[in-house]
Amino acid sequence: MNKPVKEKKKITKKHKQIILVTCLIVVITAAISLGLWGGFYYQYGSNLTIESTEAKNIIIMVGDGMGFNHIEAAKIKKKLDSMNMEKLDVHGQIRTRSLSIAPTDSAAAATALATGYKVKNGEIGMTGKKTYENIFEFAKQKGKKVGFVTTTNAYDASIAAFSSHVRDKNMHDEIIKQQIESDIDLIIGIGKDKYEPYADQIETEDRAYCKTLQEIKKAGIQKKKIFAVLDDELTERSENKLKEIVSFAANALENDNNNGYVLLVEGAKIDTYSHQNDIMNMIEELSEFDRAVGHLKERAEGNSDTFMIVTSYYETGDLRIKNIEDATVENMEKENWFHSKKHTRDDVPFFAIGPGSTEIPSNKPLDNTDIFDICKQLIENYASSSS
Template sequence: MKRRDFLNTGVFAALGGALATTGCTPVVDAKKEPFKGKAKNIIFLVSDGMSVGTPTMADLLLQRKEGRSSQWMDLYRQNKVRHALMDTASADSLVTDSAAASSSWGGGVRVKNGSLNVGKNGENHKPILQKFKAAGKAVGCVTTVPITHATPAGFSVNMKHRNMQDKIADKYLELGFDVMMGGGLEYFNGTKRDDKKNILGDFKDKGFNVVQTKSQMTALQAGKPTLGVFTEGGLPYSVDQHSDEELQNKIPSLADMTSKAIALMQNNSNGFVLQVEGGRVDWAAHGNDAGALLYDQLAFDQAVEVAIKFAENRNDTLVIITTDHGNSNPGLIKSTKVDQKFDLLQSFKHSNEWVLHNIKKTDSPANVVERINYAHGYTISEEEAKTILKAYSKFDNGGLYNSYKLPFKQLAEIQENYISIFWSGMNHSADFVELAMYGVETEALPPLVKNTDLHNYMLQAAGVRV
């Protein structure tokens, strides 16, 4: 379809008119013939909290370690995608959180940070997966964080606040989506539910396949909706999982879940829509955890590869690759022997999280030096080790991403001297972010879009009128 025709449907009228300021849905002329979209299937991939330095460094790491580029950057190098920048602001801030960011795609309207498709006056904006489900498509989400977390929830539900994860789990039961897989077991088995109820049995009673291990997921056959919850909290960081055979055997990767979700939904006669989230990229950025960040970005890239391979020999699939916002703006910064320092990441065995969770108050500085050397391959000084140990006398067990107030910042600042990766902070940024589209119905993508524009873009690409 020509870009001009797509623009005339109203999808990107927001870039030049009232839609940009009001957040209203464009009026559809009922007398006109319905738009005939070519995107029977849509795969929407989100590397949560991905500043532009993250895919850059992941690509450099892969080139130097394995002599090949990442899938995402290779799509750019081969000019196989249309790509743009995306403005990620929320209704009440230039700097969005993941709930408002995903709601901009899910409901097509900017809402306040923390909200899931609920406007400032309490109005509900119908989430896009509900719209696609009503149109007869199979729908689902897979993620490396709790499946009840902000990004999958923003595509799926209306909720006053993102923290109501037990209520989000209940809503998933009601909605009956085709595939929902990730972490967050505690919101289904009762551990972190207000009512303490185990609702996994309710899903089974409603006809769901409920799986909790990689082998159970692999054995699934199409025909029934699927709930997969593999861990409490988020799935392990990829760098840690690669060093633990038991975790590799028990817990699927993001690429594994993506491949299985496609297999379970691809035979639906009306097609499918799948959201894929590399959620722990964001968590690693919050912790300034370079090894966790880059290896989870590469795990996300493997999921991108799965999606591209599915779409590349078809004429009915749109693949969207993006992030919801930047986070902490990491970058490889020039220093003495910067290449050699960066190359240390090739032999990382574990994340900073793994290192810090295994340090005890009673450890000596020598213990800390030894642990970091084992995990990362460089040797810090005893004075640097003492800086880390000092924080262990102040644990207060609070916070969304750093529940024990572990000294992530202190370790990251020490790491700067050894791997030359620097950070601007430990939270989200207002940067415009990368957006790429592959496959059918990509022609209408302009160079700069608002996050809300993608809602109508997907509906019109699929020919779904609501």
């Protein structure tokens, strides 16, 4: 008995479309897995041209995890019309994506700000064997002093992007070793347990290793460089502690210095409490950060040679306020305005003041890599005009 002959199925136009879409999905998935997706949508910055030659000093302030609604929530709680950062001259927003498909992490986001390059999540200041020069390294070549203040561990990924180059953000000991070997003039953060084993290497003839603010102030008179881990003072919240520390930092970098400085200030715990969906503590951290912003804003306004920008690495927590006009502290406490415990892809705000700030476009989103490009051009322009 003959077996029935199976009819060959015709490949219709619809089938071809399905095959094409499937192939496209496979290609995109492969690209994502190789970390190439970021290059498809956006690899580099906006090719901005900054012509100002007057920015001797540059201050970069990062409210880690701070989005537009974090600021609004703080204003509601504190009954403010505006925060200090909102009183800066130029306002805009920044895209935060990395070369990974997931929302950016601290390593990639800080690397973009520090070097002007996109990397995959987890990478700090490098991709593969290729390292990227950061803004601190570039500034030192131009004779500037550089330093940072952070309210978290000084070896944390976001700070590490300005002070090291490592394949993985968890390589804490390597980050610390590179910080010790670096030419950074001022390091202030926390993390005493991790730094203490390196105390003998940190303390040098011209660099002091300090554990209290009083030690810092004393050392600032005696030594050129400061390496401080202030676990007690930066861990306990105080209304004006960060303001006091950043004031010292700016003074220390400005002292005995004709070429200017680059200062990074990071309010790290805005992100910490956003991950925890703890809106009240987030607001207190943001408010303390904003007081430091206010102090440095006054300093920038009093010195026509200081450029200052305030921004964020990313938005944390997907914070939403349904109706800002009707929002109250009471419903802030009753409702959970956070909708995630992770970073999001949302754009984040920036605020700027000082030489070159009005050249930054505010009518379209910038990329986070633009921050590096702006600062680099300001440094180059000042160096050229001063030579």
